[in-house]
Amino acid sequence: MIDQKTKTNFCIFNYFFFLISLMKGVFPSIVFWVCFSASVLFPFEGLGQKQDFELPFSISSFPQEFLPGWYGNDVRNTVSRIFQASTLGRSDSRALAVQPISSFNGEIWVRLRPSEFENPKVYFWARSLQNGTGSRAAVVYFSWGEGLTGVFSGRTLLGSETEFGNENQEYRRFILDVPAELVTLDEVYFKFEILYGQGSGSAARWFLDDFELGELIQDVTPPQVSVVKGYTKNELFLAFNEPIDPVFSLFPLAYRLDDAEPVRISALNDSTVILGFGNNLLEDRDYSLSIRQVPDLEGNFLNDTTVFFRFTDPTDFQFKTLVINELMPAPRPDQDLPNVEYVELFNPKDKEFRLQGLVFSNSRSSSILPEYWIQPGEFVLLAPSNQANQLLEFGSVVSVNPWPTMLNSGDVMTLAFPSEGVVDRLSYATASWRGNEFANGGFSLEVINPFLLCDNSELLRPSTDQLRGLREGKIHFFQLRSSVRS
Numbered sequence: 001m002i003d004q005k006t007k008t009n010f011c012i013f014n015y016f017f018f019l020i021s022l023m024k025g026v027f028p029s030i031v032f033w034v035c036f037s038a039s040v041l042f043p044f045e046g047l048g049q050k051q052d053f054e055l056p057f058s059i060s061s062f063p064q065e066f067l068p069g070w071y072g073n074d075v076r077n078t079v080s081r082i083f084q085a086s087t088l089g090r091s092d093s094r095a096l097a098v099q100p101i102s103s104f105n106g107e108i109w110v111r112l113r114p115s116e117f118e119n120p121k122v123y124f125w126a127r128s129l130q131n132g133t134g135s136r137a138a139v140v141y142f143s144w145g146e147g148l149t150g151v152f153s154g155r156t157l158l159g160s161e162t163e164f165g166n167e168n169q170e171y172r173r174f175i176l177d178v179p180a181e182l183v184t185l186d187e188v189y190f191k192f193e194i195l196y197g198q199g200s201g202s203a204a205r206w207f208l209d210d211f212e213l214g215e216l217i218q219d220v221t222p223p224q225v226s227v228v229k230g231y232t233k234n235e236l237f238l239a240f241n242e243p244i245d246p247v248f249s250l251f252p253l254a255y256r257l258d259d260a261e262p263v264r265i266s267a268l269n270d271s272t273v274i275l276g277f278g279n280n281l282l283e284d285r286d287y288s289l290s291i292r293q294v295p296d297l298e299g300n301f302l303n304d305t306t307v308f309f310r311f312t313d314p315t316d317f318q319f320k321t322l323v324i325n326e327l328m329p330a331p332r333p334d335q336d337l338p339n340v341e342y343v344e345l346f347n348p349k350d351k352e353f354r355l356q357g358l359v360f361s362n363s364r365s366s367s368i369l370p371e372y373w374i375q376p377g378e379f380v381l382l383a384p385s386n387q388a389n390q391l392l393e394f395g396s397v398v399s400v401n402p403w404p405t406m407l408n409s410g411d412v413m414t415l416a417f418p419s420e421g422v423v424d425r426l427s428y429a430t431a432s433w434r435g436n437e438f439a440n441g442g443f444s445l446e447v448i449n450p451f452l453l454c455d456n457s458e459l460l461r462p463s464t465d466q467l468r469g470l471r472e473g474k475i476h477f478f479q480l481r482s483s484v485r486s
Contacts, residue, residue: 049069049112049113049116049212049213049214050211050212050213050214051067051069051070051110051210051211051212052089052093052094052209052210052211053067053084053089053093053094053095053096053208053209054093054094055067056084057075057077057083057084058075059075059076059077060075061073061074061075062107062109063148063149066082069110069111069112070108070109070110070111071108071109071110071111071148072106072107072108072109073106073107073108074104074106079097079099079389079390080099080101081098081099081104081106082096082097082098082106082108083097083099084096084097085097085207086392086393087392088129088207088392089207089209089210090125090171090209090210093209094209095207095208095209096108096207096208096209097205097206097207097208098138098194098205098206098207098208099131099203099205099206100138100194100195100196100197100203100206101196101202101203102196104196105193105194105195105196106192106193106194106195106206107191107192107193107194108191108192108194108208109148109189109190109191110189110190110191110192110211111148111187111188111189112187112188112189112190112213113185113186113187113188113213114178114182114183114184114185114188114213115183115184115185115186117183117213117214117215118215119183119215119216120178120183120213120214120215121175121176121177121178121213121214121215121216122174122175122176122177122178122190122211122212122213123173123174123175123210123211123212123213123214124173124174124208124209124210124211124212125171125172125173125174125208125209125210126140126158126164126171126172126174126206126207126208126209127164127169127170127171127172127206127207128164128165128166128167128169128204128205128206128207129167129168129169129204129205129207130166130167130168130204130205130385130399130401131166131202131203131204131205131386131389132166132201132202132385132386133201133202133385133386133401134166134199134200134201134202134203135166135199135200135201136166136196136197136198136199136200136201136202136203136204137161137162137163137164137165137166137197137198137199137203137204138164138166138194138195138196138197138203138204138205138206139157139161139164139194139195139196139197140157140158140159140163140164140192140193140194140195140206141155141156141157141158141192141193141195142155142156142158142176142190142191142192142193143155143156143190143191143193144178144179144182144188144189144190144191145188145189145191146182146185146187146188146189147189148189152189152191154179155193158174159174161197161198162197164204164206165204166199166201166202166203166204167204168370168399170269170270171207171209172243172270175216178213192208194206202386218298219296219298219300220298220300221300222295222296222300222301222302222303223240223241223242223244223294223295223296223300223302224240224241224302224305225238225239225240225241225291225302225305225307226239226240226241227239228289228307228309229309229311229312229314230281230311230312230313230314231274231314231315231354232313232314232315233280233281233313233315233316234276234277234278234279234280234281235274235275235276235277236257236274236275236277236281236289236311237268237272237274238255238272238273238274238275238289238291239271239272240271240272240294240296240302241271242271242296242297243270243271243296243297244270244271244273244294244295244296244297245294245295245296245297245299246267246270248293248294248295249265249267249273249294250265250266250267250273251265251293252265253293254291254292254293254294255275255289255290255291256289256290257275257277257287257288257289258287258288260277260278260279262275262276262277263276263277263278264276281311281313282311283311283312283313283316284310284311284312285310285311286308286309286310286311287308287309287310287311288306288307288308288309289306289307289309290304290305290306291304291305291306291307292304292305312351314351314352314353314354314373315353315354315357315417316420317353317358317417317420317423318420318423319421319422319423319424319453320348320423320424320453321347321348321349321353321423322345322346322347322348322353322358322374322415322423322424323345323346323347323348323424323447323450323456324343324344324345324413324415324424324425324426324447325344325345325346325379325446325447325450326342326343326344326444326445326446326447326463326469326470327342327343327344327406327413327426327428327444327445327460328340328341328342328343328444328445328469329341329406329407329408329411329428329445330406330408330439330440330442331442332441332442334442335441335442335467335468336466336467336468337442337467337468337469337470338387338390338391340383340384340387340388340390340391341383341384341403341405341406342381342382342383342391343360343381343382343383343413344379344380344381344382344470345374345379345380345381345382345415346378346379346450347374347375347376347377347378348377348450348451349376350376351376352373352374352375352376353373353374354371354372354373354374355369355370355371355372355373355374355380355398356368356369356370356371356372357369357417357418358415358416358417358423359414359415359416359417359418360382360400360404360413360414360415361404361413361414361416362404362405362406362407362411362412362413362414363407363411363412364404364405364407365402365404365405366404367400367401367402367403367404369382369398369400370398370399370400372396372398378396379395379396380395380396380397380398381394381395381396381397381398381470382397382398382400383397383398383399383400383403384399384400384401384403385399385400385401385403386401388400394470395470409429409430410427410428410429410430410432411427411428412425412426412427413425413426413427413428414426425455425457426447426455426456426457426460427457428445428457428460432445432457432460433445433462434461434462438462441468442468442469443462443463443468443469444462444463444468444469444470445460445461445462445463446460446461446462446463446469447459447460448460448461
């Protein structure tokens, strides 16, 4: 999308070009050039016909626009009410987010021009993410009106009242028809209402991305295999590039691993299945998986496909396959970092691992980690589920519920896998900070060298980063990787 600076420069350029052309007697051609360029550079100026939410929001609430053609009843620059989420859109892009609470229901209006299309439809992607531990869904309605402040009719529930539950969901696409009586109008308004649902505690946070008004384009392309890899010691993770038929995709006859059919199949989401086999697969062995007769939701069948891959088990945890790399047991509210406890994990190996099923604990309580694939050399933060969003600017964050609250004066943090034993363990005490100034100053504790295979508890040090945690250690460890790695 075009930013305001580019638009301004474009207008200045055309203005001087226009004056020069007048002096040279080429007025008709320059008028054509200016009009043509403007139509290409600024399509649907002032309309919300296509929006990916990548441009910064103007912190302006109704009746002022926060994006061209978009209005909200309470737009903010914090993670509350209506706001821009920086990495929570599709493919880690930006998105529009709404947080309904007991005293606030979100309202969003979009100015559209359906007369531009023969058969206009509204397309968008939406999901919800967990917010706290409450049981309330974000309940979403939509309606249509001919004016921004006029009457809106046809108020309709989007999905069901539990469509956007207080849980971590995947994005899914919604397609809505423009009412027949509005399709020929030059200007109409589409309205979202995001309500605080029934239940207890906090409500889900709702996300919207890639909104568009346009023609219905029929899908005639068959699905394709995008990923095949190990899931457990006897299971495969098979992902397609689009949602697939939920019935055909569960037929064992559709799959063959070398000469074996799966003994069980389950859907992980609408585009991914897990294939289970009777025998364990061999680490670092090459396999071939044949897939056939799997259609997408439009009935386009996959061309018979054979995928060759090397199997590795992402749940084959041994001691130090993952490292507890940094701890923040005693954050302070008056520092630059958020006032949030966290533990940073690091993957020092050359293969990816799945965190799901790992037990994360301290001396008093434990929690089972959710699904997350940690890549070779990747750092990821574990944080309480009701505060995890405060750490998103510092990298990938895994929400943990319940959170094993760390003791300020000393504790033992353990990462373990039930079938393999301890993956890593780190203990600390007040003396680990090497002085009361650090122990009481909101400093994290860092492992000096995550590639050492010994217990690093005696080698902890307070962070030397200017924020007192999170950033400096990553640079230090990547430098170590090439010289000290075991």
